[in-house]
Amino acid sequence: MSHTPFACTSPSDEKAMLDAVNAKSFDDLFDLIPADFQTDSFNVPDGLSEMEMMQHIRKIARKNSSDLTNFCGAGFYDHFIPAAVDSLTSRGEFFTAYTPYQPEAAQGTLQAAYEYQTAIARLTDMEVSNASLYDGGTALFEGMMMALRITKRNRVLVDTGVSPIYRTMLRSYTRNLKIEYQEIPLSGGVADRAAFKAALTTDVGAVLIQNPNFFGCIDDLTDLIEDIHAVKAISVLSAYPVSLGLIKTPGAMGADIVTGEGQSLGLPLSFGGPYLGFMATRKKLVRNMPGRIVGATTDDQGRRGYVLTLQAREQHIRREKAASNICTNMQLCALRSIVYLSLMGKHGFADVARQCMDRAGYAWTRLKAIPGVEPLFDRPFFNEFALKLPKDASEVVSDLIEEGIAAGFPAGRYYEGMENVLLFAFTEKRTKKEIDILAAKLEAVL
Amino acid sequence: MKLIFEKSSPGRGGVRIPEDRISPEEMVPSELLRGELAELPEVSESEVVRHYTKLSRLNFSVDTHFYPLGSCTMKHNPRACEKAAAMPELCETHPLWPQLRHGGLLTQGSLQILYNTERLLSEITGLAEFTLQPLAGSHGELTAVMMMAAYHRDRGNHKTHIIIPDSAHGTNPASAALGGYDVVTVPSDASGDMDIDLFKAALNDETAGVMLTLPSTLGVFNPRVKEIIDAVHAVDGLMYYDGANFNAIMGRIKPGELGFDLCHLNLHKSFSTPHGGGGPGTGPVGVCEKLRPYLPISRVAKTKDGTYTLDYDQPKSIGYIAPFYGNFSILVRAYAYLLMLGREGLRGTSDRAVLNANYVQEKLRPHFAAVTPGRCLHECVFSGKSLGEGVHTLDLAKALLDRGYHAPTIYFPLNVPEAIMIEPTETETKETLDAFCADMIEIAELSKTDPDALHNAPVTTPVGRLDEVAAAKNMDLVYMD
Structure with missing residues (x-):
């Protein structure tokens, strides 16, 4: 029998419901929309059964090379991604829920986000983390904007050891904003200390660096960050989280804002996404941090619970004056990471x-x-x-x-x-x- | 419930990985290593499984509860879409392979899915081209605003502001600002539409464009939309269609045919990709023919020999807005959903989403102050002002949790005092809607007879009302041992 897939009403339900709203037909429900606005061409193919759809996609998927x-x-x-990551994050209670607007009905999501924030802060050696952003590139852009908001300056220096993919994104995003964007070429595979020193004038608000850099080189950036602080600018360091299992942390180098791509923490490559942007910072800068943040608190009986907090930064309250246009985080991806990190x-x-x-x-x-x-x-x-x-x-x-x-x-x-x-x-x-x-x-x- | 960090015990191990060493020497000098290992939990796999399974059970979700969160389109997520997206051939491809010489041949399947999905979305919206890159709805808005800016720069237009009605989602003005524009907010009229006189007064040669949500956040279709579009085009402005509420009109209205120049769709709403507890979303953007050159790099294309390729040669493009081609595995889910729905299914879906919303609206109308006197589309909006004295919409929301329903969206849109915004979607039975309405009515009565019973809600959830003021003041954002 043909029916609208996934809809839940039977023909007799629909008749009763149409009667209840005083409509003779489905078309009647749309009678406030002028008829000439409604389309008469809709060239979408006929629907496939689940079985046919799976066959269709499997046939296409096989055109990808999978044994490279x-x-x-x-x-x-x-x-490597342990099996339990998929198994736990595919629980419907997680993936069919939404942004925890009603914290009493979303403690699972909220506690997992708080745990994720804790793990990111510990990996990066920073004081606080947000509940995640879209990806490493947009996180770096948001980090840059955060630094410019704090310093109230508009000049940005970017080391060319920062991923060229991210730098291409930054150039797109800064094009319509009054931001002076300058790249400083690498020297001998690491950030050029002398060139940075020369460029670090008191109008520089943000300095963007990456460790390990695009060429894989690792460096101790402590001295560069000291130079950045000497002109009261803010350092934004993009990091590869797996490297933080062993190498010197952004926190130990004195970084102010740490961002990065979290894909390597339990997310498949999936031809580009969904991925996970992370961001961590110092507590004193948190009110300028973009994105969702989860905080611990208590209920009226003193029981510990978690809520979205510091929402006065966000677009649904501040609108055009918000810290960012970001509406939500990448919760399911952040959940994958905290499950991954717990398993490891x-x-x-x-x-x-x-x-x-x-x-x-x-x-x-x-x-x-x-x-x-x-x-x-x-x-x-x-x-x-x-x-x-x-x-x-x-x-x-x-x-x-x-x-x-x-x-x-x-x-x-x-x-x-x-x-x-x-x-x-x-x-x-x-x-x-x-x-x-x-x-x-x-x-x-x- | 304890945190995973509180369950840690030194020496307990989780997943094992190989320990063989093959490098002849340590390559990294010790001064470049971290002093101490990061304090991640030390727990066994079984503890991790039990911990997150228990956490999941503290959530309300579409799988477990009716979730009529207005403007969010919390519909059922078909499991076949999950299964399709999990195919190893689709999960294990590296996004940079197409940038290797002959590497495109390694990813023909992924590219074909992107190409087919773009074609489908173009047909559904009546727009010439789509980009699937934006990583969320708000990211789609920003991408669209950047294309507006590129168009005006190319035309030599001097444009300073974007006009947005006050009923819009907060992301609209925030995205416009991030795209370099001032925001001019226009109030709504009595019917909830953007006030047409105030709009016309705000419109001038410096208007870059207008961002309009249609149907509006009140669930109504602005019958004067064509008048707005014509006026905006007359000053060479661009009309942006915010597709947050597209679930209402699939197969009936094509924004491109109405004259909209750009549009974003939230695949996690109308096209049933999972909301994930708050992401990942995906916000593809469609554009009319004249904006095609400004689409982000890269573009997926079909060559004469039938293979698929990525085109990076787009001199007028706004550039990269994402590292790659969007949230690919989410796009696969949407593609699977579109294939299963097909032409009749898309239209049938909107028909039933609208029927369910109207049914709820008429059942509740005698008990709550409905915002619109006539029919609504995919959602209905009430004001909680009709609740008993001292009882607020927030109390109603919490009382619904005790009755096993996720709360509607509350206090939005901002132009409705004590707003209650209900979007049932098409994937609910009549029985569920009847039971929900009965409970809503019972709460409305209780608000007059026993308001304290509502002030104390919720009492059945794992925690009661949480102290949000203390949370913001204390800023306990990470766990300290």
Whole structure:
């Protein structure tokens, strides 16, 4: 029998309900809309049954390649996800709920968000975190805007070690705003201290940096952040959360605002999303932080509970004067991260970071030994590094795709003069054998 | 309930990962490492499973409760859409592969889904092109405002402000401001529509555009919309359709045919992707032909040989607004839903969403002050002013929780005092609606006979009313051992 999928009323219900509202037909319900506004063309195909729909999508999905060994990262990484992450976050009580406007009926969502905030604060070594933003790029933009609101300045300095994808986004977003945007080129694979010092005048409001940077190099940015503070500007540091399992934290370096892409904390790559932007800061800056924030409080009987708090910053109250236009967070993705981090735990999460570093360390030794291959920068790295090849990196990648390997990301895509540079990423999922095959095949195509 | 951090005990382990070491040396000097490990919980998998399962049971959700949250379209989320999106071939593709030479061939399936979904949304809205990139409804609004700005810059127009009715969602003015425009707010008239005289007085050569929610947040269709559109076009302004309430008119009204230039849709509303406890959303934006050049990079295209590709060569584009192609796995869910509904299903869905809202409106009209005298569309709005003395809409909302319903949207739209905004959606039975209305009526009566019973609500939820003032004052935002 044909019916409207997922609707719940029977024909006799509908007749009774139409009678109750004094309408003769469904068309009657729309009689306040002038007839000439209503369309007479609607060329959408006929509906499919569930079975047919699944067959249709499965057929399309199979056109994706699914047996590639992936060494392409560039900010988005192929990490292991424990089974319990999917199992818990696919509970309908979580994913069919909405923004916790009624806290008494949403303590599950709210407590999980508070736990997520706690985990992010501990990873980054910062005092507070919000309940998440869209992705790492928009989080960095929001961090920049937050810094400019606090300093009441309009000049921004951006290190070119910040992901070029994010910098392209920043240029789009700042175009209509009265913001002076200046990029400072890397020097020897890290932020150019002298160039920053020269550019850090008292009209600079925000300085955007990334660690590890796009080329995988890690650095202690403490001295740069001191220089930033010397002109009363605010540092916004974009971080890769898995690296924080082991490397020196933004908090320890004195960062003011920390943002980043949370995809690596239990979210599949999924061709670009949904991902998770995180943001952490110092307590004294929290009133300028964008996004949902969850706080602990008590009810009339003294029981602990959680609510959305500091809402006076937000668009539904402040409208055009709000801290941001953001309406909600990425709660289900944030839930995935806190479940992931709980399953991994204090030591397991550090082990993941150690495995990533270990795989990258081995590959570094193997790959740079190939004749004609040399390091782009000879700097400490976390799980990713760039090598200069004797030929065009895009061509090399294309050749290796034929061999079932996504060898890396060609830096020349976004950096002028780096046509021969290839960026290789390693996670705990990559094995010695896979890296050996990569080394052999790479050598063969050079 | 204890926090997961409070359940931690040193040495308890969760998921194991391999411990083999293959690197010949430690590559990172110790001064670049963190001093102490982050204090994440040390708990077993079974504790994690039990903890989050228990937490989930503290929530109201569409799966467990009627959730008539106005303007949010809390409809059933079909499980087939979840299953389709979980196919490994769709989850495991790296978003940068298409930027590798010949890499597009690795992701033909994903690109085809994007392409097909864009075509479907174009047909449904009557707009020439769609971008699926915006990561939420408000992000779609911002993307649209950025395209407005690019269009006016290209035309050499001097535009300073965007006009927005006072009944709009707060994201409209916030997005306009973030796009570099001043906001001119126009009050509503007695019928809840933007006051046409005040609108015309606000409109001038410096008007970049107008953002209009249709049907409005009162659930009514502005019959003078064409007059507004013509006036805006006369000053080379652009008309923006906020698709928050699109569930009311699918298959009946195409914003593009009415003359709207841009539109965003909330896939988590009309197209049934899950709300996730507050995200991820997705807010695709459609544009008319003349705005096509300004769409964000990249564009998915179909080549002559039938393969799909991403086009980055768009010189007039506003640029990147997201790292990639939107919340892809959410888009797969929407695509699956659209395929199952089809032409008749889309129209039938809106028909029933509107019938259910009108049915609730007429059942409650004798007991609550309805905002509109006539029919509504997908939602109905009342004022809580008809409740007994000293009883507020908030009390009604909390009393509904005790009766097993999520509360309607309250205190929105802002132009209705003590607003109660009910959106039942099409995925509820008549029995549910009848029971809900009976409880609403019982609460209305109770507000006059025993107001204290309502002031104390809720009493059946895991916690009672929480002290929000203390929360904002104390700022306890992370757990301290």
